[in-house]
Amino acid sequence: MSPQQPRNAPPQAEQPKQPIPGVRHLVAVGSGKGGVGKTTVAVNLAISLARLGRKVGLLDADVYGPNVPLMMGTQETPLGANDRIRPIESFGVKLMSIGFMNPGDKPLVWRGPMLHSVIQQFLRGVDWGELDYLVIDLPPGTGDVALSLIQSAPLSGAVIVTTPSDVSLEDARKAINMFAQVRVPVLGLVENMSYLIAPGSGERIDVFGHGGGKRTAEKMNVPFLGELALNPAVRIGGDTGRPISTRDSSDPEAAPFRELALRIEARCQEEQKAGPKITVED
Amino acid sequence: MSPQQPRNAPPQAEQPKQPIPGVRHLVAVGSGKGGVGKTTVAVNLAISLARLGRKVGLLDADVYGPNVPLMMGTQETPLGANDRIRPIESFGVKLMSIGFMNPGDKPLVWRGPMLHSVIQQFLRGVDWGELDYLVIDLPPGTGDVALSLIQSAPLSGAVIVTTPSDVSLEDARKAINMFAQVRVPVLGLVENMSYLIAPGSGERIDVFGHGGGKRTAEKMNVPFLGELALNPAVRIGGDTGRPISTRDSSDPEAAPFRELALRIEARCQEEQKAGPKITVED
Numbered sequence: 001m002s003p004q005q006p007r008n009a010p011p012q013a014e015q016p017k018q019p020i021p022g023v024r025h026l027v028a029v030g031s032g033k034g035g036v037g038k039t040t041v042a043v044n045l046a047i048s049l050a051r052l053g054r055k056v057g058l059l060d061a062d063v064y065g066p067n068v069p070l071m072m073g074t075q076e077t078p079l080g081a082n083d084r085i086r087p088i089e090s091f092g093v094k095l096m097s098i099g100f101m102n103p104g105d106k107p108l109v110w111r112g113p114m115l116h117s118v119i120q121q122f123l124r125g126v127d128w129g130e131l132d133y134l135v136i137d138l139p140p141g142t143g144d145v146a147l148s149l150i151q152s153a154p155l156s157g158a159v160i161v162t163t164p165s166d167v168s169l170e171d172a173r174k175a176i177n178m179f180a181q182v183r184v185p186v187l188g189l190v191e192n193m194s195y196l197i198a199p200g201s202g203e204r205i206d207v208f209g210h211g212g213g214k215r216t217a218e219k220m221n222v223p224f225l226g227e228l229a230l231n232p233a234v235r236i237g238g239d240t241g242r243p244i245s246t247r248d249s250s251d252p253e254a255a256p257f258r259e260l261a262l263r264i265e266a267r268c269q270e271e272q273k274a275g276p277k278i279t280v281e282d
Numbered sequence: 283m284s285p286q287q288p289r290n291a292p293p294q295a296e297q298p299k300q301p302i303p304g305v306r307h308l309v310a311v312g313s314g315k316g317g318v319g320k321t322t323v324a325v326n327l328a329i330s331l332a333r334l335g336r337k338v339g340l341l342d343a344d345v346y347g348p349n350v351p352l353m354m355g356t357q358e359t360p361l362g363a364n365d366r367i368r369p370i371e372s373f374g375v376k377l378m379s380i381g382f383m384n385p386g387d388k389p390l391v392w393r394g395p396m397l398h399s400v401i402q403q404f405l406r407g408v409d410w411g412e413l414d415y416l417v418i419d420l421p422p423g424t425g426d427v428a429l430s431l432i433q434s435a436p437l438s439g440a441v442i443v444t445t446p447s448d449v450s451l452e453d454a455r456k457a458i459n460m461f462a463q464v465r466v467p468v469l470g471l472v473e474n475m476s477y478l479i480a481p482g483s484g485e486r487i488d489v490f491g492h493g494g495g496k497r498t499a500e501k502m503n504v505p506f507l508g509e510l511a512l513n514p515a516v517r518i519g520g521d522t523g524r525p526i527s528t529r530d531s532s533d534p535e536a537a538p539f540r541e542l543a544l545r546i547e548a549r550c551q552e553e554q555k556a557g558p559k560i561t562v563e564d
Contacts, residue, residue, distance in 0.1 A: 033347050034422050035317015039449070064423035065315050065456075067449045105455035107424035107463070112394050140316050141346035142389035143425065166521035167321070167349045173387035174347075181389070201483040207514055209521065232489055239448035239491065 017154040020123060023057070023131045025156040025268045027187065028149070030179075032171025034065070034140035037192035037228070038161045040238050041260070042137035043071045044245040045159075048261035050092040051249060054132040057087065057094040059122050061149055062139045063115050064107075066099030073241020076100065084127040091246050096126050112144045119149050133268075141171070142178045150184050156268050157187035159225065162216070164191055164209040169216050176220050185274075187267040188223035189213055190260065193230040225263050228256050299436040302405060304412045305339070307438040307550045309469065310431070312461075314453025316347070316422035319474035319510070320443045322520050323542070324419035325353045326527040327441075330543035332374040333531060336414040339369065339376040341404050343431055344421045345397050346389075348381030355523020358382065366409040373528050378408050394426045401431050415550075423453070424460045432466050438550045439469035441507065444498070446473055446491040451498050458502050467556075469549040470505035471495055472542065475512040507545050510538050 029042040046058040060068035072090040087094040162172035191213025196205045217224035237244040247254040311324040328340040342350035354372040369376040444454035473495025478487045499506035519526040529536040
């Protein structure tokens with residue numbers, strides 16, 4: 001087995017992927033590298049879509065670092081109802097996270113097959129109801145959990161988050177190639193932490209460099225979905241369980257996420273019109 | 283199986299861990315969350331130790347995001363010699379990384395058991411020679427690869443890297459608990475990206491908050507190894523393959539890593555004196 005070969009798909013991926021009843025669009029948010037703001041984007045995207053009037057769910061599949069409960073300000077335990085798990089609701093978004101099952105500071109020390117089955121439960125055993133969007137916060141990278149999930153879920157597409165640093169872009173290119181290998185459309189690339197505005201002086205600082213996201217998107221022929229500033233208010237929103245996108249839609253700090261949500265919505269519709277691509281294997 | 287239970291150790295972890303001939307101290311650099319600067323710390327720690335006159339190796343075990351070759355400015359392919367792999371040398375540090383085997387933008391799509399065997403090869407099949415320190419850049423989090431490695435390698439201890447953000451600290455606590463569960467001493471916690479000095483105005487900005495690393499270390503009863511600024515020069519050093527610690531030892535931007543190296547060296551000696559702890563299982 002050469003490192004260039006995709007690993008064998010699990011059996012269910014070779015059959016047509018079963019849709020999730022009631023769910024219109026499944027949007028995965030992924031990244032090559034961790035710590036680039038993937039969960040921040042997923043959380044604020046989900047809330048922004050809900051504020052636009054869409055019915056939204058958020059599945060936290062980042063099994064080893066499930067930060068969605070902290071960011072969404074909830075630590076409730078989901079209850080079962082008629083053989084299904086009822087999601088937690090926060091800021092108008094239906095939530096499911098392994099963080100609800102394993103709260104506190106204990107590390108999650110399950111191996112791959114167990115995780116795969118939990119993720120399947122989260123996708124199909126949760127009472128999501130009617131949803132316009134189910135946003136999935138993938139684990140970073142191209143590991144087992146991410147790959148199993150994107151091979152088994154009928155994704156509308158994936159959003160890739162990166163910072164402008166070369167190290168993050170190197171890993172983002174790998175993630176884009178992984179989605180291409182398994183034929184999941186890339187809805188686009190987001191450059192997060194693009195620049196920082198110093199709160200006192202207003203000086204603009206390119207902490208992690210600048211512009212690499214756009215250049216990488218062009219080079220790899222995927223849409224560029226925009227830049228998001230390294231805004232301490234966004235981080236504080238996540239750390240305190242009140243994401244920035246919960247602010248009024250006229251708030252200038254919430255606006256970039258609202259615009260991102262609109263762009264991703266437009267991309268989902270484009271991909272839906274394009275329909276499933278027929279690919280001839282070589 | 284409850285999520286609180288550690289998974290079963292692989293058989294080799296139940297026997298005494300075999301030392302790696304010629305290697306005095308194995309120091310793992312880990313994090314709960316990705317993107318907190320774990321690889322930056324590992325790379326600059328290895329170079330700083332080498333500049334202090336120590337014999338140093340650096341094993342990049344971050345299999346899904348092997349950024350060590352980029353940061354160390356090398357893309358050579360290691361060659362075999364007498365049934366062993368000869369490491370690449372850069373800035374006086376012997377290197378091995380899966381990035382050397384799988385260069386470019388292709389995602390690595392191996393599953394757990396394959397990765398476990400590659401990591402074992404890297405530990406024991408590489409001609410490390412005589413080393414004072416073998417620094418291991420772990421994958422972030424508490425996943426399969428990290429756990430297999432720390433269960434099979436005779437580690438002197440682990441350094442945990444975090445940022446001051448609550449989300450990163452939440453994951454750091456999980457990582458510290460994972461090392462405690464498998465009885466690997468935590469050499470200490472490093473708070474990275476503690477603050478940013480605006481290059482124009484000199485304004486200090488606490489981008490990710492401040493002080494949470496020290497508080498977390500105290501609360502969890504592990505040593506605090508210090509704060510590292512969010513210094514764009516450090517990021518540029520990594521992105522361009524010339525880490526900041528390669529600068530002259532009098533350089534004020536290289537100094538924090540030199541001090542960190544001295545502190546970690548002192549902690550390794552303390553742990554060695556303390557000897558292996560006898561733990562009574564309950």
